[in-house]
Amino acid sequence: MILSRLPAPRAIRRARLAVASVVLASAALLAPAGALAQGMSSDPTLAQTLFEEGRRLMEAKAYAEACPKLAESQRLRPGTGTLLNLALCNEALGKTATAWGQFKEALFASKKEGNAAREAFAQEHISALEPRLSKILLKAESTPGLLVRVDGHDIPAAALGTPIPIDPGAHEVEATASGYSVWSTTVQVGESADLKAIAVPKLQPAPPAQTAAAPPGPAAGGAGSAGLAGGSSARGGGGEGLRTAGFVIGGAGAAVLGVGAVFGILAAGQASDAEKDPALCPDKQCTSRGRKEIDAAETKALVSTIGFGVGVAAIGAGAILVLTSGRSGAEGASATSASAPGRVHARVVPLIGPEGGGVSVLGAF
Structure with missing residues (x-):
């Protein structure tokens, strides 16, 4: 048996730091609703309650009600047993492709856990479903x-x-x-x-947009006044575009922040479980299987760190775009008449490195 020194503390510290950072950032940005969601999303009691209720409904053949409860239990606290029950529920509902995919996932998890009984159970259902797949x-x-x-x-x-x-x-x-x-x-x-x-089929080009004609300017203003009105309108449209982009980027950042939290939790749990498992890391010395578990935990921790950096930076970039889009029409017209470079130009560039990532806003404001 090959043993190696356990670097689990480094993996665990990195994962726990990523989780703590995401939780603190989420609390600052989304509290109090974000704090409540974070607490409920890791509640093992709720996950167990939903699992037991889902099993009760399955026994009563109320599959349409049982499946959502099992799915939520699996989301809150993933487990191979819950996944197998969810696959059985979807199979009973006639969702053959969904059930087949979940049995496949459970088969892989059972092999990894070394649970031969669950592995055989999943394989039996996969073999029965495959000829029926639409x-x-x-x-x-x-x-x-x-x-x-x-x-x-x-x-x-x-x-x-x-x-x-x-x-x-x-x-x-x-x-x-x-x-x-x-x-x-x-x-x-x-x-x-x-x-x-x-x-x-090959898609057809979209018809040209119908553009409303600009109202005629005063007679004394002539073409010059019409040109100024057009410039002011374009300026306002640019502000709306930046505001929309800001909200979109900020929303995407919040989603990435959540992904980072999930991977951080998974990393911390996987590294800690491997360290405590005497079959994987006896006396802090890891077998080859234990080493793979620790490596996998470090990979999840890195994904969590990148997700956290990208998420927070994207939320900040979105806020910048929203704030800089709020200039008044008069100010925009003045800037346009003074010089064309007075416009706001910005773009968001993703940054990913070996130990983390983020986004940067480039341009002039």
């Missing part, structure tokens, strides 16, 4: 910047032309691209071993 095959004509979605979920370009398992029922397929009209259709997928092929 699938959708998406083919698309070439359109620059094409994005295909199914029920609002993005489909990677690499998946086009490949049969994708999908739950039976009605599904909305949508294709979009910048500067082109949206194309969509609804497809009805059968319950067992159905294959639906959808051909997405």
